[in-house]
Amino acid sequence: MWGTMRQRVSYLALNRTRPVVYASRSYASGPKQMTVREALNTAIDEEMSADPKVFLMGEEVGEYQGAYKISKGLLDKYGPGRVIDTPITEAGFAGIGVGAAYHGLKPIIEFMTFNFSLQAIDHIINSAAKSNYMSAGQISVPIVFRGPNGAAAGVGAQHSQCFAAWYGACPGLKVLVPYSSEDARGLLKAAIRDPDPVVFLENELLYGQSFPVSEEALDSSFSLPIGKAKIEREGKDVTIVTYARMVDYSLQAAEILAKEGISAEVINLRSIRPLDRSAINASVRKTSRLVTVEEGFPQHGVGAEICMSVIEESFDSLDAPVERIAGADIPMPYAANLERMALPQIDDIIRAAKRTCYRSAPKAAAA
Amino acid sequence: MASSFLSSGIIQPLPLRSPDKPQTLFDHLKTTSTFLGSTSKLRSVSLSKPNLPNPHRRSTVVAVSDVLKEKKTKSAASSSQLLITREEGLELYEDMVLGRAFEDMCAQMYYRGKMFGFVHLYNGQEAVSTGFIKLLKKEDCVVSTYRDHVHALSKGVPARAVMSELFGKATGCCRGQGGSMHMFSKEHNVLGGFAFIGEGIPVATGAAFTSKYKREVLKEDCDEVTLAFFGDGTCNNGQFFECLNMASLWKLPIVFVVENNLWAIGMSHLRATSDPEIWKKGPAFGMPGFHVDGMDVLKVREVAKEAIQRARRGEGPTLVECETYRFRGHSLADPDELRDPAEKAHYAARDPLTALKKYIFDNKLASEAELKAIEKKIDEVVEESVEFADASPPPPRSQLLENVFADPKGFGIGPDGSYRCEDPKFTEGTAHV
Numbered sequence: 075m076w077g078t079m080r081q082r083v084s085y086l087a088l089n090r091t092r093p094v095v096y097a098s099r100s101y102a103s104g105p106k107q108m109t110v111r112e113a114l115n116t117a118i119d120e121e122m123s124a125d126p127k128v129f130l131m132g133e134e135v136g137e138y139q140g141a142y143k144i145s146k147g148l149l150d151k152y153g154p155g156r157v158i159d160t161p162i163t164e165a166g167f168a169g170i171g172v173g174a175a176y177h178g179l180k181p182i183i184e185f186m187t188f189n190f191s192l193q194a195i196d197h198i199i200n201s202a203a204k205s206n207y208m209s210a211g212q213i214s215v216p217i218v219f220r221g222p223n224g225a226a227a228g229v230g231a232q233h234s235q236c237f238a239a240w241y242g243a244c245p246g247l248k249v250l251v252p253y254s255s256e257d258a259r260g261l262l263k264a265a266i267r268d269p270d271p272v273v274f275l276e277n278e279l280l281y282g283q284s285f286p287v288s289e290e291a292l293d294s295s296f297s298l299p300i301g302k303a304k305i306e307r308e309g310k311d312v313t314i315v316t317y318a319r320m321v322d323y324s325l326q327a328a329e330i331l332a333k334e335g336i337s338a339e340v341i342n343l344r345s346i347r348p349l350d351r352s353a354i355n356a357s358v359r360k361t362s363r364l365v366t367v368e369e370g371f372p373q374h375g376v377g378a379e380i381c382m383s384v385i386e387e388s389f390d391s392l393d394a395p396v397e398r399i400a401g402a403d404i405p406m407p408y409a410a411n412l413e414r415m416a417l418p419q420i421d422d423i424i425r426a427a428k429r430t431c432y433r434s435a436p437k438a439a440a441a
Numbered sequence: 442m443a444s445s446f447l448s449s450g451i452i453q454p455l456p457l458r459s460p461d462k463p464q465t466l467f468d469h470l471k472t473t474s475t476f477l478g479s480t481s482k483l484r485s486v487s488l489s490k491p492n493l494p495n496p497h498r499r500s501t502v503v504a505v506s507d508v509l510k511e512k513k514t515k516s517a518a519s520s521s522q523l524l525i526t527r528e529e530g531l532e533l534y535e536d537m538v539l540g541r542a543f544e545d546m547c548a549q550m551y552y553r554g555k556m557f558g559f560v561h562l563y564n565g566q567e568a569v570s571t572g573f574i575k576l577l578k579k580e581d582c583v584v585s586t587y588r589d590h591v592h593a594l595s596k597g598v599p600a601r602a603v604m605s606e607l608f609g610k611a612t613g614c615c616r617g618q619g620g621s622m623h624m625f626s627k628e629h630n631v632l633g634g635f636a637f638i639g640e641g642i643p644v645a646t647g648a649a650f651t652s653k654y655k656r657e658v659l660k661e662d663c664d665e666v667t668l669a670f671f672g673d674g675t676c677n678n679g680q681f682f683e684c685l686n687m688a689s690l691w692k693l694p695i696v697f698v699v700e701n702n703l704w705a706i707g708m709s710h711l712r713a714t715s716d717p718e719i720w721k722k723g724p725a726f727g728m729p730g731f732h733v734d735g736m737d738v739l740k741v742r743e744v745a746k747e748a749i750q751r752a753r754r755g756e757g758p759t760l761v762e763c764e765t766y767r768f769r770g771h772s773l774a775d776p777d778e779l780r781d782p783a784e785k786a787h788y789a790a791r792d793p794l795t796a797l798k799k800y801i802f803d804n805k806l807a808s809e810a811e812l813k814a815i816e817k818k819i820d821e822v823v824e825e826s827v828e829f830a831d832a833s834p835p836p837p838r839s840q841l842l843e844n845v846f847a848d849p850k851g852f853g854i855g856p857d858g859s860y861r862c863e864d865p866k867f868t869e870g871t872a873h874v
Contacts, residue, residue: 126659155658161690166643166683173647176632177582179654181647196637201644205633207844209625210616213632214847248851269847301853301860348853355856387856 106292111281113255114144117262118182120294122152125180128266129156131167132184132221141186142222142281168194168219172201175217175271182266185221188237188275202271203246216269220262223251223275224318224369225417231405236370238317241273242346242379248272248300249346251317255285257344260298267297275346277319303350305357309339312363312427315354315380317343320367320418327423336431346376354380355388362393363430367423372400394430399423524739527806533738534801534812536575537567537794538819540591543600544769546823547590547607551773555831556607559636560621563591565736565768568793569700570595572741572763573668576749582630582667584645587622588700588767589634592670597629604826610833617836618844638671639678642697645669646684649695649758656755666752667695674705676719685726685760692757696748697723699762700735706771707779723760735763736791739800766791842867 108116122128134141136149136159149157160167164185171181185191191198202215224236241249248270252258258276265272290296306321307328316324321342328338339357343350358364364384366377377398384396402416525533544562551560563570566588574583574595585592593603598614606613607621614626624634632648635641648667655663675681676699688695699719703710711717723730729751733744741763748759766788770777801807846852849862861867 129654129658153658155654161683161686163683163687165680166646166687169640169643169680170647170650170684170687173584173632173644173649174651174654175647176644177648177651179651196640197643200637201633201635201640205625206847208615208619208623208634209627209844210614210618211844211847212615212627213625216847246845248846270851299850301850345853348851350854352854352856352858356858 106287106289107284108255108259108287109282109284110252110255110258110276111142111144113258113287114262114276114281115146115148117259118145118266119148119151121263121266122148122156124294125266126156127178128180128182129158129174130182130184131158131160131171133160133162133186135159135184140184142278144276144281145184164190164193165197168197169201171217171219172197172205172215175202175215176205176213180216180218180266182218182220185219187233187278188221188223189233189235191219191221191237198241198247198271198273199244203244205246206270207246214269215271218262218265218268218272218274220265220274220276222278222281224277225401225406225413226278228408228410228413229406230408234406236275236368236401237273238275238346238368239370239375239379241275242349242376243374244347246271247347249275250300251275251343251346253280253306253318253321253342253344255283256287256291257298257304257342259287259291260296261300261344264297264300268300272300275318280319280322283322298344301345301348301350303344303353304342305339305353306342307338307340309337309361311337311339311361312365312430313339313341313354313357313361314365314367314423314427315341315343315357315377316367317346317376318369320369323418323420324367324423327420327427330420330424331427334428334433336427336433338427343376349379349383351383351387355384358384358388359391362391363427364392364396365423365426365430366396366398367418367426368398368400369417370401372398372403375400394432397426397430399426523804523806524743525806530797530801530806531811531815533571533575533742534794534797534807535815535819536571536595537738537797538816539594539600539822540567540570541794542816542819542823543590543594543603543826546604546827548769548773550607550827556621557609558620559587559772559774560607561588561772562769563588563767565788565792566700566702566765567591568738568741568797569670569698569735569763569765572738573670573696573698573745573749576742576745577666577668580630580665582632582645582648582665583670584632584641584648584667585624585634585670586638586641586672586675587634587636588672589622589624589631589670593624593626593629593631593634596626596631598624598626598631599826600822601826601829602626604823605830605833608830608833609835610830611836611840612829612833616840616844618840638675639680642669642671642675642680642684646688646693646695649688649693649752650691652694653691653755664753664755665694666749667693668698668749669695670698670700672705673699673701673703673710673719674708674713675699676701676722677714682722682726685722685728685758688758689727692755694752694755695758696745696752697758697760699760700765701762702765702767704767704771704780706775709779718762720760720762728758728760730760730762732762732764735765736788736793736796738793738797 135145136157139146168183171183174181206214225234241247250261252261265274314324324340328340331338366380368376377400381396381398399418399422406416407413544564550556570591583592583596590603602614606615609617611617622636645667652663652665655661720730720732731744734740744761748761751759850860852861855861
């Protein structure tokens with residue numbers, strides 16, 4: 075069954091992330107490898123198969139097999155009644171999805187990238203997130219808005235924004251940010267089954283990455299709880315809190331830090347709203363140092379919220395000022411070298427971790 | 442200025458109203474018997490279009506108006522020509538009186554401080570709500586805008602529930618959490634109540650999509666229809682056009698009902714719209730467009746029957762433009778200074794309640810006493826709803842955090858590692874979030 079899902083076609087010419095293999099990671103007991111793309115595809119497939127009310131709607135999801143091939147094969151399997159190609163009308167079809175969810179169906183609305191969700195943001199926030207409250211529980215909205223979020227490679231300012239902080243600020247929404255294939259599978263299944271509106275922020279550069287998945291994750295009833303973060307790597311000197319693609323960079327930074335005698339604990343948030351403050355704070359109380367890493371803009375970002383949460387709840391445990399690393403406070407430039415400078419790199423994480431351990435020179439003027 | 446771009450002079454740049462000069466807008470209105478509504482105009486515009494996607498559909502538009510004209514000009518004495526039975530007549534009258542009395546009571550309560558925030562009243566437009574919604578089944582859906590009290594009432598939401606909601610009490614249809622602009626009722630399939638204009642149209646299209654999905658994919662026996670109510674200002678909004686396209690493309694069972702009351706707050710429809718004949722936008726997307734006199738409940742009902750049955754048969758959407766008028770301002774905070782008093786008087790003379798009353802008397806469907814009895818009954822209902830709302834408690838503090846999520850685990854994990862919603866103090870409303 076899995077063989078049909080493994081395609082060796084490269085969909086995007088530019089794929090700058092290094093392949094990540096963690097053979098000794100404890101979270102994967104089985105040797106099965108799965109790309110994030112396959113994970114999402116199988117998750118949608120299984121949920122559609124289990125519940126006939128689930129349908130997928132978006133641009134190019136049907137005949138084109140998905141703009142990023144996430145919905146490959148679904149049109150053939152479920153037919154045009156359940157895998158619906160839409161015209162280019164984000165506001166319209168997001169609203170149609172919300173209306174369908176009001177009335178009993180379970181839509182998955184795909185945005186080609188979350189940048190395009192801005193055309194539909196009225197529906198995500200005003201008619202999806204707030205409706206259960208405004209109707210006092212009468213109208214629940216079991217909808218999933220999903221699509222790639224954040225920077226890709228050289229796609230310019232209007233295609234590279236990370237919306238985790240924007241959607242994470244809105245009450246009534248659940249916002250999920252998977253990293254590995256297991257995250258992608260488990261969280262998407264949980265999102266589809268959830269009776270509330272879920273914003274599911276994927277990452278284009280992670281789609282082609284392969285991760286080991288456990289036997290348990292391959293089961294069709296598998297799902298991960300929403301709101302629980304995962305400790306990707308245990309440590310005792312500094313806590314690095316991050317999500318999505320930055321988990322990869324943070325794990326690599328942790329490897330390098332380990333060689334220099336700093337043991338970093340890396341937390342993969344998995345969920346921006348609700349934020350797993352309990353796990354973050356428990357970790358900071360253990361290590362006494364915090365570094366947050368995100369791709370998005372710094373002002374009012376996810377890191378700002380995490381830092382504040384730690385200051386509120388674990389101030390006495392802190393041995394050093396909290397550090398947040400974010401993308402540069404500029405629209406994303408196009409040139410490859412500028413783009414690299416505009417996003418956090420592994421060195422930035424290492425430097426920040428060392429600063430909290432008082433092992434480096436004072437902060438230079440940050441970008 | 443702007444006029445250089447426009448043909449036929451239908452739209453003039455309007456001078457600001459000064460006491461000695463009558464407003465250009467209304468002068469234009471005076472020259473035609475009804476604004477945009479004369480059938481001769483309809484006929485000429487419709488037949489002159491060469492590239493119709495479906496010419497057959499176009500003739501339907503003319504046919505309905507013709508049928509109505511014939512019915513009106515024939516002698517009203519012969520009962521076989523009557524548009525409604527006695528029971529229907531009384532039902533329609535009662536519904537419209539309820540709408541009118543309720544809204545008048547809202548105005549009173551607002552000025553007494555019992556209602557607050559934004560309140561948008563429906564006086565004058567009752568024919569549209571009653572004409573359409575009284576043809577629906579309970580399973581059919583209605584989606585509206587902020588001017589939604591009467592839509593909710595027509596659909597069957599009890600007056601006391603709506604009044605309590607407006608007072609912000611816990612017994613309101615949304616437990617005081619929605620307010621005037623957000624009337625929801627799952628039981629009666631009122632799917633809102635939206636403050637943003639145009640927001641309800643995709644939601645209504647989605648409900649219609651659900652109906653089609655249930656029929657075709659889930660193979661259920663479902664012929665539910667959705668009605669989307671919105672105004673003239675919304676017809677310039679992008680979401681309106683997006684949904685006309687998709688509804689027609691997928692042949693969704695929806696009726697788009699435009700309540701063209703000529704004014705969007707203080708913006709006249711003619712100043713805002715390049716082609717003010719909204720019904721024409723339907724055929725551009727492949728669906729029939731009707732124009733109907735929205736001050737006459739019987740005419741509205743005839744057109745509504747046709748449109749709703751079309752949707753139920755699976756033939757797709759319809760766009761119905763109802764020319765109507767709101768007697769009050771945009772909201773209770775609107776001083777309503779821009780509208781010409783002569784225009785208001787013109788439409789006040791066409792009050793839908795008086796028109797229906799006259800029809801009922803002329804055709805001897807009911808006596809004066811019976812109608813008076815209905816009015817008295819409705820007065821009592823509205824009074825009782827006010828008393829009920831007054832006596833109801835405001836929402837308790839614990840309600841603040843309720844209903845944000847259907848699955849309250851969405852509030853996340855608390856400091857002690859378990860889900861916040863499992864903490865009993867959370868539901869008491871005393872836990873810190």
